[in-house]
Amino acid sequence: MRRIWHVFNALTLVNVVLMFTAEDTASRVLHAVAVVSFALAAIATRPARRPGQRP
Incomplete structure (x- = not known):
């Protein structure tokens, strides 16, 4: 599920x-x-940032 946003992009x-x-x-x-x-689907399925992860 984490990589589905690549498909939408x-x-x-x-x-x-x-x-x-x-x-x-x-x-x-x-x-x-x-x-x-x-x-909009890509934005909605984008993985959340992990704490401590660099931007």
Whole structure:
């Protein structure tokens, strides 16, 4: 479970690329929504910092 956020980060980046290469406005909007969704999921699943861990 600790590494699932890497998957969400990768999906966010893929959707950013697809958003910029989309040909029509509807596709761009759908990819933009997916970018926001995956970014929020990545933030929510990010592992917590351990005490004493350097930033």
